[in-house]
Amino acid sequence: xxxxxxxxxxxxxxxxxxxxxxxxxxxxxxxxxxxxxxxxxxxxxxxxxxxxxxxxxxxxxxxxxxxxxxxxxxxxxxxxxxxxxxxxxxxxxxxxxxxxxxxxxxxxxxxxxxxxxxxxxxxxxxxxxxxxxxxxxxxxxxxxxxxxxxxxxxxxxxxxxxxxxxxxxxxxxxxxxxx
Amino acid sequence: xxxxxxxxxxxxxxxxxxxxxxxxxxxxxxxxxxxxxxxxxxxxxxxxxxxxxxxxxxxxxxxxxxxxxxxxxxxxxxxxxxxxxxxxxxxxxxxxxxxxxxxxxxxxxxxxxxxxxxxxxxxxxxxxxxxxxxxxxxxxxxxxxxxxxxxxxxxxxxxxxxxxxxxxxxxxxxxxxxxxxxxxxxxxxxxxxxxxxxxxxxxxxxxxxxxxxxxxxxxxxxxxxxxxxxxxxxxxxxxxxxxxxxxxxxxxxxxxxxxxxxxxxxxxxxxxxxxxxxxxxxxxxxxxxxxxxxxxxxxxxxxxxxxxxxxxxxxxxxxxxxxxxxxxxxxxxxxxxxxxxxxxxxxxxxxxxxxxxxxxxxxxxxxxxxxxxxxxxxxxxxxxxxxxxxxxxxxxxxxxxxxxxxxxxxxxxxxxxxxxxxxxxxxxxxxxxxxxxxxxxxxxxxxxxxxxxxxxxxxxxxxxxxxxxxxxxxxxxxxxxxxxxxx
Numbered sequence: 001x002x003x004x005x006x007x008x009x010x011x012x013x014x015x016x017x018x019x020x021x022x023x024x025x026x027x028x029x030x031x032x033x034x035x036x037x038x039x040x041x042x043x044x045x046x047x048x049x050x051x052x053x054x055x056x057x058x059x060x061x062x063x064x065x066x067x068x069x070x071x072x073x074x075x076x077x078x079x080x081x082x083x084x085x086x087x088x089x090x091x092x093x094x095x096x097x098x099x100x101x102x103x104x105x106x107x108x109x110x111x112x113x114x115x116x117x118x119x120x121x122x123x124x125x126x127x128x129x130x131x132x133x134x135x136x137x138x139x140x141x142x143x144x145x146x147x148x149x150x151x152x153x154x155x156x157x158x159x160x161x162x163x164x165x166x167x168x169x170x171x172x173x174x175x176x177x178x179x
Numbered sequence: 180x181x182x183x184x185x186x187x188x189x190x191x192x193x194x195x196x197x198x199x200x201x202x203x204x205x206x207x208x209x210x211x212x213x214x215x216x217x218x219x220x221x222x223x224x225x226x227x228x229x230x231x232x233x234x235x236x237x238x239x240x241x242x243x244x245x246x247x248x249x250x251x252x253x254x255x256x257x258x259x260x261x262x263x264x265x266x267x268x269x270x271x272x273x274x275x276x277x278x279x280x281x282x283x284x285x286x287x288x289x290x291x292x293x294x295x296x297x298x299x300x301x302x303x304x305x306x307x308x309x310x311x312x313x314x315x316x317x318x319x320x321x322x323x324x325x326x327x328x329x330x331x332x333x334x335x336x337x338x339x340x341x342x343x344x345x346x347x348x349x350x351x352x353x354x355x356x357x358x359x360x361x362x363x364x365x366x367x368x369x370x371x372x373x374x375x376x377x378x379x380x381x382x383x384x385x386x387x388x389x390x391x392x393x394x395x396x397x398x399x400x401x402x403x404x405x406x407x408x409x410x411x412x413x414x415x416x417x418x419x420x421x422x423x424x425x426x427x428x429x430x431x432x433x434x435x436x437x438x439x440x441x442x443x444x445x446x447x448x449x450x451x452x453x454x455x456x457x458x459x460x461x462x463x464x465x466x467x468x469x470x471x472x473x474x475x476x477x478x479x480x481x482x483x484x485x486x487x488x489x490x491x492x493x494x495x496x497x498x499x500x501x502x503x504x505x506x507x508x509x510x511x512x513x514x515x516x517x518x519x520x521x522x523x524x525x526x527x528x529x530x531x532x533x534x535x536x537x538x539x540x541x542x543x544x545x546x547x548x549x550x551x552x553x554x555x556x557x558x559x560x561x562x563x564x565x566x567x568x569x570x571x572x573x574x575x576x577x578x579x580x581x582x583x584x585x586x587x588x589x590x591x592x593x594x595x596x597x598x599x600x601x602x603x604x605x606x607x608x609x610x611x612x613x614x615x616x617x618x619x620x621x622x623x624x625x626x627x628x629x630x631x632x633x634x635x636x637x638x639x640x641x642x643x644x645x646x647x648x649x650x651x652x653x654x655x656x657x658x659x660x661x662x663x664x665x666x
Contacts, residue, residue, distance in 0.1 A: 122631050139630055168613060168616060171571070
């Protein structure tokens, strides 16, 4: 009995010491810019950029071989913030911005399965089991995860119509619409 | 009275003679009125009527919501036909919620709040409340709810109420006519407003190209020792509130501060008249005087128009448009906005409807900047338009903001004076709008981040609670006696 305890304790201490030293000696240096980039991204891990989540996209951005225009929920504001942080020009010409959107639940099709609520990273959907769910539009940032998971296709991503309060003059000579 | 110089500014061709000698005429009640819920700065009103409701003249159709808002009243009696989205009198042509009122032709007054018999014995709050429920907003065109502006005395020590009768925009003469024809009402309204503000002194400022208005006001104000009528030089943009304050008092309003911070509050003369009617007779704001002018208008007029009247009907009342009409503008030619259609209503902020011919609109092709510096010497705000425009052209909005694009009042003096016809003020309007839009996007992104981290924290808490519960359950199953003791 004493031998068992003793040998296990010795093994534990030794291996712990080895692992501890190894972690110090073989530490993978994380790029500090990555953390700063993660700060700029929405953080909802929606995966629309093609990476698993925001931190993976940030890591790819830090390496510098990824376009800065992939974050759909972030929109133009995020692109410009990333461009500034990375010191590259915010060339949004090739980037077709689809404009602001919001998730919308078609009440006739919703079965109250809770799956969208489980997906939503910003708590923008309210509902209860077998009860109608609904989207709080102010809290929705259009990551589209609920749209993908909905088993009855009850969720649509709807464009937010431009309002007078959000309207401004276009740049002289620029005939594309800004809202 | 001693005046102080203001910097820059221009002397455009004023063309006021087209309508300035035409006395105010009331327009017959149109069959249908279109009343947007948002005719003011701030939050739109909330409807208090349903389609089909019979309403009386002066009845509230929409009440204000929140701190900065204004109600909408029925300009005449009739029946609500619909409440729907219609094109707004705004250059975007976007829709806005609008109450459609079919007039019954009887023009019957509903119940109005009682007149305040002696406004100078009433409390400031009582006056402000009356102005608020009467739906009065700044009638010079900025449409800021007047009751809110009358509350500035609460946070600031105010010395002077300036009544703005400068009317420095070309063509417009609605304020001139109001001052000439209703000088007593304007002076009375000003005294009531000064009482509500707690400002001991009143200066009514009029540009010296309106001698009849100055005479009428001087006569009306002669009985009151604290009311002065000041004749200010003709210099666009004298009617901008910061510039008027500086011309009258020599006090410069710091950037992003209010004139109230230097002890001055500026209200428009037509607003003062509306306050007079609301306080003395309980009448809400139902109509306004609009200058209909321009080379393409057959008979330029100053018209007392019910709010909600279609611009097309108003123009028809003024003899219609001639064939060479090139552009329809709401407001003055310097700072006014083009209208998307004639099927939009006259609203509280519509000071003028101008139909300009090609000869009047001065459309010239833009040429390269020759760096003459005219825009710099004419900018009344002391900015450097040439540099700001260069930054904005290459989308460097932050740099433009650093050198003050947000302090630009959009008076248009730089665009007017530019020998290369560069649409400078258009660049600044774009930049100001874009900066505000980016700000909104940033706020939205911050909000999303906060929501996401709150969500993650909640999930983590739930997981933690689950682990603890599992540990407790395990402990209990291994040692049931201990569990009982604890329980």
